[in-house]
Amino acid sequence: MKASDFLKPANREEAELLEKLDAKRLPDHVAIIMDGNGRWAERRHLPRIAGHRAGVKAARGAIETCAQLHLPCLTLYAFSLENWRRPQTEVDFLMRLLRDYLKRELPAIHKNNIRMVFIGRQAQLPEGVRKDITEAMRFTEGNTGMKLVVALNYGGRAELTDAFNALLAEMNEARANGDASSFRADEDSISKNLYTAGLPDPDLLIRTSGEMRVSNFLLWQIAYAEIYVTEALWPDFSRARLLEALIEYQKRERRYGGLGAPRARAGTSGHAETADRESRAGGTSRPARG
Numbered sequence: 001m002k003a004s005d006f007l008k009p010a011n012r013e014e015a016e017l018l019e020k021l022d023a024k025r026l027p028d029h030v031a032i033i034m035d036g037n038g039r040w041a042e043r044r045h046l047p048r049i050a051g052h053r054a055g056v057k058a059a060r061g062a063i064e065t066c067a068q069l070h071l072p073c074l075t076l077y078a079f080s081l082e083n084w085r086r087p088q089t090e091v092d093f094l095m096r097l098l099r100d101y102l103k104r105e106l107p108a109i110h111k112n113n114i115r116m117v118f119i120g121r122q123a124q125l126p127e128g129v130r131k132d133i134t135e136a137m138r139f140t141e142g143n144t145g146m147k148l149v150v151a152l153n154y155g156g157r158a159e160l161t162d163a164f165n166a167l168l169a170e171m172n173e174a175r176a177n178g179d180a181s182s183f184r185a186d187e188d189s190i191s192k193n194l195y196t197a198g199l200p201d202p203d204l205l206i207r208t209s210g211e212m213r214v215s216n217f218l219l220w221q222i223a224y225a226e227i228y229v230t231e232a233l234w235p236d237f238s239r240a241r242l243l244e245a246l247i248e249y250q251k252r253e254r255r256y257g258g259l260g261a262p263r264a265r266a267g268t269s270g271h272a273e274t275a276d277r278e279s280r281a282g283g284t285s286r287p288a289r290g
């Protein structure tokens, strides 16, 4: 099974990259820190918002490519808890951009069998945004193809804090029922209380614009993720750049703290890669645009 069976290359560069990609060893979950919109705009003497607009286009491309490759899960870091520190006009623009994106793209996302999930502290989002994301999740909740997770008003430490508080509430309830003696937190109960409960942990974390930071993103979940940092600014993160990241991922030897048997090459170990790509490839409607 070749990657080019799913993805038609638009040019020679993509065709050459697709030749190098093993469709059977793709990650189950790719998470992306989309960085560099502002610098992209600055270099063109454009306002920062032009960079964000170009960033939406890049996001659309990445979503489309990942869906066409039948990846089970893609997470995009769209707005962090720290991003409220930006000028109000930029924050307002980013919220508007997301709402416009949903209005325009939701029908195609749905048609491509993509399920949208939003993670983050939604209660602090503007009412209109809350309404739109709730509607997007409801509209696509029956879809069985790729899960598109958008981290919005998200912070990794806040997520862990929320999980610990949920566990404390569980413990208090058990105590009230006279049943708390055996209550213990473990990795499983913490994972189940994260916003990402039920999703696989990311296998590959991509960060654009060259910064070597994880920026409070999925702190628990990226414990064993392969990290790929590219100098490309997010608006320049084309399909070819994404294919390069996937090819690099397939060269990595994933060890999970062990000694790295040959079978632990990225995409082949039994750790997180559980889905059967062959059946996945045949099992969903053919994605076009999302």
Ligand code: FPP
Residues within 6 Å of the ligand: 034, 035, 036, 037, 038, 039, 040, 052, 053, 055, 056, 059, 076, 077, 078, 079, 083, 094, 097, 098, 101, 150
């Ligand atoms: C970082 O660029 C990017 C963001 C703050 C996130 C905004 C993301 C988009 C507009 C993409 C849209 C996503 C979806 C799901 C529609 P930056 O402003 O931090 O760049 P800089 O570091 O160069 O200033």
